[in-house]
Amino acid sequence: MSTILIVALPTPLRRLFEYLAGQQDPSSLQPGVRVEVPFGNQTLVGVLVDVADTSTLPADKLRPIHAVLDSAPILPPDILALCRWAADYYQHPPGEVYHAALPTQLRKTETAPPQTTFWRHTTKGKGLPEQALKRSPKQQQIHQLLLQHGRLSDADLKLFDVSRAALRALADKELICGERGEPDQQPAAPLNAELMLAETPQQLNAEQQTAVDRIRYHHYQTYLLEGATGSGKTEIYLHAIARSLQAGKQVLMLVPEIGLAPQTLNRFRNRFRVPIVQLHSHIADGERANNWRAAANGSARIVIGTRLAVFTPLPDLGLIILDEEHDLSFKQQEGLRYSARDLAVMRAYKADIPLLLGSATPSLESLQNALAGRYEHLILTKRAGSARPPRMETVDMRKEGSNGVLSARAMETIRQTLARGEQVLVFINRRGFAPSLLCRHCGWVANCTACSARLTLHSQPCHLHCHHCDLQRPVPGKCPSCNYPELNALGQGTERCEAILQQQFPQTQVLRVDQDSMRRKSAMADLGRQLEQGEPCILVGTQMLAKGHHFPKVTLAVLLDIDQGLFSGDFRGPERMGQQLIQVAGRAGRGDLPGTVLLQTYQPDHPLLQLLLREGYHAFARSLLQERMLARLPPHWAMVVIRAESKRAENAVDFLKEVLQIGRDLRRPSPEHAYLGPLPALMEKRNHRYRFQLQISNARRAELQSLLKNLVERIETIPLAQRVRWNLDIDPQDMS
Ligand code: ADP
Ligand code: ZN
Ligand code: ZN
Numbered sequence: 006m007s008t009i010l011i012v013a014l015p016t017p018l019r020r021l022f023e024y025l026a027g028q029q030d031p032s033s034l035q036p037g038v039r040v041e042v043p044f045g046n047q048t049l050v051g052v053l054v055d056v057a058d059t060s061t062l063p064a065d066k067l068r069p070i071h072a073v074l075d076s077a078p079i080l081p082p083d084i085l086a087l088c089r090w091a092a093d094y095y096q097h098p099p100g101e102v103y104h105a106a107l108p109t110q111l112r113k114t115e116t117a118p119p120q121t122t123f124w125r126h127t128t129k130g131k132g133l134p135e136q137a138l139k140r141s142p143k144q145q146q147i148h149q150l151l152l153q154h155g156r157l158s159d160a161d162l163k164l165f166d167v168s169r170a171a172l173r174a175l176a177d178k179e180l181i182c183g184e185r186g187e188p189d190q191q192p193a194a195p196l197n198a199e200l201m202l203a204e205t206p207q208q209l210n211a212e213q214q215t216a217v218d219r220i221r222y223h224h225y226q227t228y229l230l231e232g233a234t235g236s237g238k239t240e241i242y243l244h245a246i247a248r249s250l251q252a253g254k255q256v257l258m259l260v261p262e263i264g265l266a267p268q269t270l271n272r273f274r275n276r277f278r279v280p281i282v283q284l285h286s287h288i289a290d291g292e293r294a295n296n297w298r299a300a301a302n303g304s305a306r307i308v309i310g311t312r313l314a315v316f317t318p319l320p321d322l323g324l325i326i327l328d329e330e331h332d333l334s335f336k337q338q339e340g341l342r343y344s345a346r347d348l349a350v351m352r353a354y355k356a357d358i359p360l361l362l363g364s365a366t367p368s369l370e371s372l373q374n375a376l377a378g379r380y381e382h383l384i385l386t387k388r389a390g391s392a393r394p395p396r397m398e399t400v401d402m403r404k405e406g407s408n409g410v411l412s413a414r415a416m417e418t419i420r421q422t423l424a425r426g427e428q429v430l431v432f433i434n435r436r437g438f439a440p441s442l443l444c445r446h447c448g449w450v451a452n453c454t455a456c457s458a459r460l461t462l463h464s465q466p467c468h469l470h471c472h473h474c475d476l477q478r479p480v481p482g483k484c485p486s487c488n489y490p491e492l493n494a495l496g497q498g499t500e501r502c503e504a505i506l507q508q509q510f511p512q513t514q515v516l517r518v519d520q521d522s523m524r525r526k527s528a529m530a531d532l533g534r535q536l537e538q539g540e541p542c543i544l545v546g547t548q549m550l551a552k553g554h555h556f557p558k559v560t561l562a563v564l565l566d567i568d569q570g571l572f573s574g575d576f577r578g579p580e581r582m583g584q585q586l587i588q589v590a591g592r593a594g595r596g597d598l599p600g601t602v603l604l605q606t607y608q609p610d611h612p613l614l615q616l617l618l619r620e621g622y623h624a625f626a627r628s629l630l631q632e633r634m635l636a637r638l639p640p641h642w643a644m645v646v647i648r649a650e651s652k653r654a655e656n657a658v659d660f661l662k663e664v665l666q667i668g669r670d671l672r673r674p675s676p677e678h679a680y681l682g683p684l685p686a687l688m689e690k691r692n693h694r695y696r697f698q699l700q701i702s703n704a705r706r707a708e709l710q711s712l713l714k715n716l717v718e719r720i721e722t723i724p725l726a727q728r729v730r731w732n733l734d735i736d737p738q739d740m741s
C-alpha cells in the first residue's frame with residue numbers, strides 16, 4: 006500500500022491529478038498544503054486536496070512530487086470544501102478554482118515565510134505609566150497597543166495604522182525595541198468591548214433597531230436588508246459587526262469592485278480599534294499576501310474585500326456582509342464565472358453563521374429569495390439622520406430645448422444649485438467624447454475593424470478607441486470614404502459633457518469621473534477628499550458614481566440618456582436601468598440639504614419608468630419578477646449560457662449545434678426545460694472572433710445541474726471543441 010496524493014493543478018483540465026508521496030515526511034502531507042510537482046516537462050505548484058491509499062492508475066504511471074511547500078495547510082478544510090463546491094457548481098476545472106483562492110504571490114514556489122520585525126517594550130518602556138505619552142497621541146497609541154498585546158509584528162502595527170515616525174521616536178527614546186523573528190501564527194488577544202470601540206455608535210432609530218434585533222448570530226440565515234440610500238444600512242452593519250467582534254469573531258465584508266473599499270475602511274476604522282485589512286486589486290501583491298496571512302492566522306479581525314475575498318481563510322469567521330448586493334461586479338465574467346454573492350450564501354450556510362445582503366435596489370434573485378421566505382427580509386423605509394428623500398422629475402426631451410446634451414431646464418437648475426454654493430452630479434453612462442464619428446455627406450461611420458461595434462471618439466487625447474478590443478486609431482482629417490472634408494461627432498459621452506459644462510460655467514470646477522480619469526489607484530480617494538471640502542462643483546461621470554459613494558454636498562443629480570436600458574437586448578436591461586437610476590438618484594441630498602433629481606428622457610410615459618418613479622424600486626422590481634415568471638427567465642428558471650467564439654463563424658455555430666444535439670439527446674425539451682439558440686451574441690464580432698451562444702434553462706436548478714455534468718463530459722469529446730473557444734456561464738448576469 007502506498008500513499009497517493011490527489012493534487013489540484015492550474016490546468017484547463019476538468020480533473021484532479023495523482024502523485025506519489027516519494028521521500029516526503031507523511032506528517033507533512035495534509036490537505037491544504039501547496040506542493041510542487043512535475044507536470045509533463047514543466048514544474049507546477051498545486052494544492053494537495055486529498056490523500057488516498059489506492060490509485061486508479063498503475064503505480065509505474067505515477068510520479069513523485071518534488072516538494073511540499075508549506076509546513077501547515079494554508080487552505081483550511083472549509084475553504085477546500087468551498088472550492089470543491091464552486092468547481093462542481095460552475096463545472097469549472099478544479100485546479101483553477103483552488104489556484105484562484107490563493108493570493109498571487111502564493112501561487113508560485115515561495116517557501117519560508119519572510120522574517121519580520123517584532124516590537125516590544127524595553128524595561129524602561131514597561132515602567133512607563135499608561136497615560137505618560139498623552140501629549141503625543143501617536144506614540145501614546147503604540148504604547149497602549151504594546152501594553153495590551155505584549156509584542157506586535159511590523160505587519161500587526163500596520164494593521165493598526167500606526168505612524169512609523171512615532172515608532173522610531175519611541176525606539177530612539179529606548180522605550181521600545183525591535184527584534185527579528187519568524188512571523189507569529191498566534192492570533193492577537195481578543196479585545197474587550199470598551200477598548201474596541203473608537204467612537205460612540207449612533208443611537209439606532211426604531212426601524213434600524215428592529216432589524217438589528219432580528220439578526221441571530223449563532224445560526225445560518227441570509228438576511229436581505231433592503232433600504233434606500235441613506236436609510237442607515239451601514240450603521241446596521243456596524244452594530245452587527247460590533248456584536249461579532251465582542252464575541253471573539255472575525256467579520257468578512259464584501260464590497261463592489263470599484264473604489265468603495267477605502268471609504269468603507271475609513272468608516273470602520275473610525276468606529277473600531279481592531280486590526281482591519283483590505284483585499285482588493287488596488288493593493289500590491291506583497292501587501293495583499295500579508296493581509297491574506299493576517300486574515301488566515303486570525304490577527305486581522307475585519308476583512309474588507311472585493312469578490313475574490315470570499316475565498317479568504319478566516320478561522321473565527323462569525324459574520325459575512327455583502328454590501329450593494331445587486332452589483333454586477335460580484336459576478337466574475339471570465340474564467341471561473343462565479344457569483345461571490347452565491348458563494349457567500351454557501352459559505353455562511355456551511356459555517357452556520359449569518360449573512361447580511363444589503364442594497365437599496367436588490368437584485369431580482371435576492372428579492373425573489375426573500376419573498377419566498379428563504380432569506381429573511383429586513384426593510385428600512387425611512388432615511389436615517391436628517392436627510393430627506395430627493396424629489397424626482399422627468400424632463401421631456403421631445404419638448405425641451407437643449408444644447409445637444411443638457412436641456413435648458415437642467416442648465417438652469419445647475420446654475421441655481423451652484424449659486425447656492427452646492428454641488429451637482431451629471432450622470433451619463435458613456436465615456437469618451439462621443440460614441441460615434443460620422444460623415445454627414447455619405448453616411449460613413451468609424452467602425453472597429455475587429456468588432457461589430459463603433460469606435461468611440463475621445464478628445465483627451467484626441468483619438469478613436471474601441472471599448473471592446475482596445476483598438477486605437479488617429480482621427481481622420483476627412484472622410485475616408487468620400488473625401489468630404491468634415492466629420493461629425495454624434496451623440497455624447499463624459500468628455501463632451503465635461504467640455505460643454507466647463508464652457509457654460511467657466512468659474513466652476515468640473516470633475517470627470519470615469520474609467521479614463523480614475524485610472525490612478527488613489528484617484529477615487531483624492532476625489533472624495535476634494536468633494537468633502539464642500540466647494541461648489543460639477544461632477545460628470547459614469548456608473549462609477551453610482552456605487553455607494555457618499556457625497557454630502559451634492560443636491561442635484563441630472564441623469565442623461567436613461568432610455569437605453571428600457572430597450573436593451575439583454576433581458577436584465579430594465580432591472581439594471583432601474584437600479585442605476587435609483588442608485589444615482591440616491592447620491593443627491595444625502596446631507597442636511599434636500600436633493601433634486603432630473604431625468605432626461607424621450608420616453609417620459611414609458612410604463613416601467615412611470616412605475617419606478619411613482620411607486621419606487623420595490624414595486625418596479627416585483628413587476629419585473631412577474632414578467633420574468635411569464636417569460637420563464639431567471640430567477641424563476643435556472644439558466645446556463647454556453648458561449649463559443651471563433652475566427653470562422655461557422656465553427657462556433659456548428660459546435661453549438663452539436664452541443665444542442667447532445668443536450669436534446671440527454672434531455673428532451675419540455676414545458677419545464679428549454680433550449681434557445683445557437684444565436685449570435687448581442688455583439689456578434691469581438692476582437693476578430695465571431696460569438697454565438699446557446700441558452701439552456703430549466704424550471705429546476707438541480708435538474709439543470711445534473712444535465713450539465715453529463716453534457717460537459719460529452720462536449721469535451723467533440724472535435725470542434727478544440728477549434729473554438731467555448732465556456733459555460735452558469736447563472737449568467739450579462740448576456741452580451
Ligand atoms: P446607508 O448605508 O443605508 O446609505 P448610512 O448608514 O450610511 O446609510 O446612513 C446615512 C447617514 O445617516 C450617515 O451619515 C449616518 O451616519 C447617519 N445615520 C445612520 N443611522 C443613524 C441614526 N440612527 N441616527 C442618526 N444618524 C444616523
Ligand atoms: Zn463621406
Ligand atoms: Zn474592437
